[in-house]
């Protein structure tokens with residue numbers, strides 16, 4: 001079986017500073033992987049590199065997506081091939097309605113796959129369906145992208161986009177941070193409803209709470225740009241209890 | 256407008272090319288080349304004008320010859336001043352049509368290609384798809400069209416409306432649609448040539464009443480040689496039953512277009528007027544020097560929207576239209592209201608300052624503008640708001656976009672005279688830069704002679720933000736489409752002032768005009 005995502009010895013840096021120092025990670029179709037790790041360890045960097053952000057220099061290593069080189073593709077091509085990044089900090093786009101934005105995204109993907117653009121009616125229908133699925137108010141789609149959205153609304157809007165774009169590999173960068181209990185359930189249900197034998201997910205999180213809702217197949221601990229431990233549920237529970245001290249990282253006391 | 260599918264195809268194919276750059280091969284009649292009394296007499300005779308109008312023109316010509324070309328517009332690339340003796344001031348299709356059947360089919364074809372419906376059956380400007388799918392049920396088609404527009408513009412959808420069109424081909428109006436239906440409402444909508452015969456008193460009373468013949472260099476030239484344009488009169492208390500529009504097409508080589516438009520809204524009336532323009536792609540510069548005058552009487556409201564897409568020249572700055580236009584509205588009566596909305600994407604050079612003279616008490620002037628310069632385009636545009644009456648207010652929103660090697664200048668004047676007690680102005684002036692070879696410049700002038708006035712001015716200059724770009728591309732949107740999406744968002748405040756169909760068009764036009772400006 002070809003892995004969905006295969007990261008081999010990935011090194012990345014910004015300027016002189018190296019941030020990722022040899023990441024190895026394989027995600028097979030159908031698998032959910034979680035990455036935990038202290039602030040600044042490189043979780044978002046990894047997520048953004050996978051989505052195609054150009055700020056980073058890849059100094060070593062390879063990434064294959066469905067057996068094909070990923071790093072040579074532009075961010076738009078990756079997205080159209082099924083990679084979706086739910087941003088840790090979604091940006092506001094003034095003057096562009098969420099609907100207009102998603103319509104552009106859906107049609108870009110269709111074009112990429114040689115399909116005709118979706119007419120306005122079918123598009124609306126798709127949005128309504130997915131809005132119901134991830135329990136967001138469709139009225140929200142008339143507002144400008146992320147403008148004035150609450151923290152939780154932004155995260156839910158990311159999950160909504162993932163559902164609309166029907167991603168194959170979903171990378172969720174702290175989609176659970178700042179969510180109330182109900183919203184956490186909405187986000188988790190959204191992901192769980194998409195889980196199947198073909199899709200894969202990479203969840204970046206600080207809290208094992210999320211992993212109670214979305215039960216991952218593997219949990220990895222990322223410290224200073226390296227994966228220092230991989231395993232099952234027990235890894236998250238252990239972290240929750242003892243923090244990152246055993247990896248030589250000082251963590252301030254929890255409130 | 257062509258059908259949606261055709262639009263998409265055109266968009267895909269046209270890349271950076273100017274999509275309206277073709278010419279119509281048709282037999283035309285020209286005035287002898289050069290500017291002289293004889294030229295003026297020739298034009299006046301062609302139009303069979305009354306003596307007073309010929310005198311008026313000749314006076315304008317005499318004044319023009321004593322004036323000098325303005326040097327103050329900001330033109331970093333300079334330009335070669337038009338040689339007034341080298342162009343022809345009149346070009347008209349040889350066949351003078353009276354009804355649609357008599358119009359040269361090639362002209363009809365021209366307008367069809369431009370997406371301008373001259374057949375009254377095709378009334379839903381911009382949403383022909385809606386008309387075409389009538390078989391599926393009109394209501395459904397309407398809902399679809401509205402949904403479409405909502406997507407394109409984010410604007411709250413409205414029902415597609417009827418639009419009457421006056422089509423001006425080079426120097427003459429070739430067709431005005433829906434005249435009968437408008438006449439039943441008492442609305443006069445015809446070419447200005449026709450109006451000089453059918454409504455001479457109105458024309459004589461108002462022509463030059465807002466923009467005097469010697470107002471400025473190009474207004475004087477226009478007054479001497481103006482060829483055609485639209486005339487609108489909305490009677491007292493009448494809400495014009497449909498939108499009115501003029502579509503200007505320059506076709507002939509070696510000519511200028513000098514149109515003249517006059518709109519009068521009598522007491523308590525309302526009208527929404529749309530104007531569009533295109534021209535063939537040529538290496539030479541062609542001159543377009545128009546004058547538009549609006550008069551709003553007591554309680555009247557005029558909303559004037561323009562989408563200007565004249566040929567902009569090539570990436571080396573060769574060719575393109577010189578768009579030197581005077582547009583001014585007079586809020587003559589109390590509680591009158593004039594609103595200008597413009598989307599300027601074409602022309603090699605644009606000088607244009609649609610203005611409002613706020614004479615009536617509590618009158619209101621608005622200016623919403625998007626000006627885009629790409630390639631080596633130079634635009635110096637803005638507005639003048641002249642506050643004379645009490646409690647007058649003005650609102651200015653200007654969005655300048657500079658890409659490629661384009662230079663975009665906002666030049667605006669807010670003048671509050673002694674009499675304008677409690678005048679209020681708000682000005683917002685935003686510039687967006689795409690790339691680092693272009694420029695944005697702002698020259699706001701404020702002249703306040705009354706202590707009770709309040710003027711607010713906000714300005715910003717931004718670049719396309721990297722994180723916004725990545726947010727779009729990470730969703731599969733190409734860089735080029737991402738830029739036009741972000742630019743569209745930047746222009747939202749202005750586009751939301753446009754009628755729905757025009758907003759859709761403006762949106763697409765921006766996308767095309769920006770192609771090739773990234774990467």
Ligand SMILES: Nc1ncnc2c1ncn2[C@@H]1O[C@H](COP(=O)(O)OP(=O)(O)OP(=O)(O)O)[C@@H](O)[C@H]1O
Nearest residue numbers: 014019037038039040041042043044045046055088
């Ligand atoms: N574009 C950049 N320029 C400079 N430094 C960067 C850049 N991107 C990331 N870094 C640095 O790389 C390190 C890893 O950052 P990253 O955002 O990946 O951490 P993270 O694991 O996601 O942290 P958090 O849990 O706080 O979200 C940090 O020290 C950060 O400052």
Ligand SMILES: [Mg+2]
Nearest residue numbers: 043044045088
């Ligand atoms: Mg992070």
